[in-house]
Ligand SMILES: Cc1ncc(COP(=O)(O)O)c(C=O)c1O
């Protein structure tokens with residue numbers, strides 16, 4: 026028997042957080058908070074004040090407020106979003122650029138090793154960055170095949186690791202299936218052969234606990250516009266384990282990583298701490314938006330967020346089994362809630378048309394190749410009622426064959 030969403034919402038300890046976010050169209054069911062999180066109510070005022078007061082009135086004098094923001098907000102992410110110690114997280118640049126900086130630094134730290142290990146289901150930007158580094162340095166890319174619905178095969182991964190591996194780079198939560206990797210086991214396996222590990226946390230941060238400290242992870246990057254609600258183009262973050270910082274050199278030697286920056290010295294000498302991974306002037310307005318975006322995440326607590334994420338995705342799986350499987354859908358995510366993050370993918374051979382028809386019914390999912398509807402359930406902004414309504418509209422439109430009126434050729438997607 027399917028539980029009524031009203032009962033689940035009434036018992037939800039995080040329900041009150043929905044009021045902290047803009048929901049301008051109450052009829053729109055937004056199931057894409059894992060691609061772009063909703064706008065926190067506090068953000069517009071915070072950014073407007075920074076513009077009018079700090080920039081408009083304070084002008085250049087406001088750099089005294091701004092100069093350490095990237096590290097301060099990084100520390101908040103380390104304390105309340107992922108598990109990291111002070112001075113291990115820095116905000117700035119894009120995920121792609123941070124990935125490049127840390128991967129290059131890791132390869133430089135293992136100059137005698139020739140191999141980068143990755144899996145073929147990692148996010149495309151990760152694949153491209155590593156392909157570029159391998160091509161530039163004439164390294165071997167050892168690409169592990171991952172079942173796109175099931176996640177990383179740890180035994181196959183172990184078999185791919187040997188003492189020629191410099192770097193292993195994987196996503197903690199897979200962007201397509203939502204499969205959750207076992208960070209501790211995988212990090213330990215990489216360390217056993219002396220390799221460094223770089224995690225992409227984009228789909229994990231703000232959705233599941235990320236045990237960077239506990240697992241001994243070396244390096245990580247992640248975006249802040251998904252579950253951290255920082256807004257389109259929000260600056261990303263990077264993590265470097267404290268013990269490694271002094272030995273790593275990133276490839277972009279910019280003045281924000283320089284000792285005694287305003288002495289304007291002519292030779293690059295990086296600072297000792299996490300700021301050596303900074304490059305140029307930080308995106309101050311974007312940093313303030315990140316600060317507001319992570320505030321409710323930190324307040325709710327990652328364990329409560331994870332508990333609700335499990336409840337939301339499990340509810341979606343139950344509804345899908347009851348309503349959608351008979352209509353030709355198949356779950357394209359791990360069935361075991363402990364093995365998936367905050368989103369669920371559903372395969373249907375007519376996935377593209379169904380996605381378009383669903384948007385026409387005011388439900389916003391994502392489409393991901395091949396033929397998958399990706400449904401993101403952001404725990405702070407999604408109610409059980411949203412899950413019920415979204416999936417019932419999906420069921421009804423497919424039962425009525427509404428999707429058959431849409432073009433079958435996949436077009437431009439986000
Ligand atoms: C796992 C993952 N890595 C990286 C990115 C993107 O990186 P960037 O913010 O540099 O576009 C995304 C999403 O866009 C992603 O899902």
Ligand SMILES: Nc1c(O)cccc1C(=O)C[C@H](N)C(=O)O
Nearest residue numbers: 059060061200201227258438439
């Ligand atoms: N970053 C995005 C963008 O600039 C445009 C459109 C979508 C995105 C996304 O975040 C996609 C997302 N990372 C994904 O997992 O597919």
